[in-house]
Amino acid sequence: MDGGEGEAPVPLFALHELPTRTDDDGHAVAAIPNPIARHSLYHPTATFFIAPTDVVLRDVLFDASSGRGQRRQRQQLAAYHRAGPRREVAFDPVRVRAAIVTCGGLCPGMNTVVRELVVGLSELYGVRGGGVFGVRNGYGGFYSEEEPVPLEPETVEQWHKAGGTVLGTSRGGFDLGRIVGAIERRGFNQVYAIGGDGTMRGAVKIFEEVRRRRLPVAITGIPKTVDNDVGIIDRSFGFHTAVEEAQQAIAAGHVEAESAVNGVGLVKLMGRSTGHIALHATLSSRDVDCCLIPEENFYLHGAGGLFEFLYHRIKKNGHAVVVVAEGAGQGLIPTNTDAPRRDDESGNPAFLDVGAWLKAELKAWWEEEHADNLYCTLLAHSAIHGVMAGYTGFVSGPINGNYAYIPMAEVAEGKNPVDTKDHKWAWVRSITNQPDFIRAGAGAGATS
Numbered sequence: 001m002d003g004g005e006g007e008a009p010v011p012l013f014a015l016h017e018l019p020t021r022t023d024d025d026g027h028a029v030a031a032i033p034n035p036i037a038r039h040s041l042y043h044p045t046a047t048f049f050i051a052p053t054d055v056v057l058r059d060v061l062f063d064a065s066s067g068r069g070q071r072r073q074r075q076q077l078a079a080y081h082r083a084g085p086r087r088e089v090a091f092d093p094v095r096v097r098a099a100i101v102t103c104g105g106l107c108p109g110m111n112t113v114v115r116e117l118v119v120g121l122s123e124l125y126g127v128r129g130g131g132v133f134g135v136r137n138g139y140g141g142f143y144s145e146e147e148p149v150p151l152e153p154e155t156v157e158q159w160h161k162a163g164g165t166v167l168g169t170s171r172g173g174f175d176l177g178r179i180v181g182a183i184e185r186r187g188f189n190q191v192y193a194i195g196g197d198g199t200m201r202g203a204v205k206i207f208e209e210v211r212r213r214r215l216p217v218a219i220t221g222i223p224k225t226v227d228n229d230v231g232i233i234d235r236s237f238g239f240h241t242a243v244e245e246a247q248q249a250i251a252a253g254h255v256e257a258e259s260a261v262n263g264v265g266l267v268k269l270m271g272r273s274t275g276h277i278a279l280h281a282t283l284s285s286r287d288v289d290c291c292l293i294p295e296e297n298f299y300l301h302g303a304g305g306l307f308e309f310l311y312h313r314i315k316k317n318g319h320a321v322v323v324v325a326e327g328a329g330q331g332l333i334p335t336n337t338d339a340p341r342r343d344d345e346s347g348n349p350a351f352l353d354v355g356a357w358l359k360a361e362l363k364a365w366w367e368e369e370h371a372d373n374l375y376c377t378l379l380a381h382s383a384i385h386g387v388m389a390g391y392t393g394f395v396s397g398p399i400n401g402n403y404a405y406i407p408m409a410e411v412a413e414g415k416n417p418v419d420t421k422d423h424k425w426a427w428v429r430s431i432t433n434q435p436d437f438i439r440a441g442a443g444a445g446a447t448s
Helices: 110-124 176-186 197-213 239-259 276-285 306-317 354-369 371-388 408-413 423-432
Strands: 012-016 055-057 076-081 098-102 132-135 190-195 218-223 263-269 290-292 319-325 394-399 402-407
Touching: 012 055, 098 110, 110 132, 110 190, 176 197, 190 197, 197 218, 239 263, 239 276, 239 319, 263 276, 263 354, 276 290, 276 319, 290 306, 306 319, 306 354, 319 354, 371 394, 371 402, 394 408, 402 408
Parallel strands: 012 076, 098 132, 098 190, 190 218, 263 319, 290 319
Antiparallel strands: 055 076, 394 402
């Protein structure tokens, strides 16, 4: 509707239309009444089914003052078809042959998704008797010698209690021609691909090839990634579980850091291209001093750098906890510039180990720049404790790794020259290959 004078205009939306299944001649298939409407146990209400005109806006917040006092071009908001059951469907349940495939890395909930697909197709839509199949070990399973596994509700009843994926998974193995050829040969008319961004890219290629061949097959993707790096949607399954597990790792790192003198707990979390796990785990734990994510650059040395910040935090609290996402700091890690870029089997860049690198850098920084500071602190505290205990005329210092109180006179008179007969001096001589500089015929002690 149009707003009156001084009222903000209502934004218009642009509906992102979806392709629909067509017959061999390219015409839309005949509509079939939804089997849910005549379900023996469940009786849908009048508002149960979703209308074709129901949409979901991608952006739901906008500035209401942007149009006040003047006529401006209305903002076009992205809109998508609302998900849910329709009054009419395009598949006759008795003709459904659905293939379910799990790809990529493991993720909490994969078996649950497979179970609910099987149960939903069977119990809600009446797909029975060999209508649903599980493809083994990722996309390559479509054309492998291993036959797809028939899935019934009884088969998957306990799958949600198992870890990993019962169907198996793999990275790589994507051969578009062989995959689509197997889909056509086996008579599949529905494909459910469960996986991350690489799996979704593969599903797009399968969809496009299916359309090119004009096959009556519906392709859908179910995004799976603990990193929560799939675009547009609010979150992907497995993310919340990953955040909960990450909090346990942070808690353990905090305990160890707090238990050591000037301890630093370094926790590396999953997150190749995005830092959602690190972000949410940091917000939830309240024990993190610094959170490093791929989206934000950082540097180590100098004013305003990570090490300066950690020094002040350690000086204040006696310890610090750093959380780093695995994709953070990749530009800082030394690499062989002549070596070609490596990709994993899914086509994603093979990242360097930021955890091992940052640990080494932290250790080197502390030893090089702050070992004396720590030593000074321990010396000062030892002196205070000795004086407060009533001692006098002493010097505090480490002996064989333990701090002790030494009579001041002994320290004042004592010397600590290099013992040239010690093996350490012999090591120096072996490295430099220098002569002993003793004149011929002179005694061993001659130096002039």
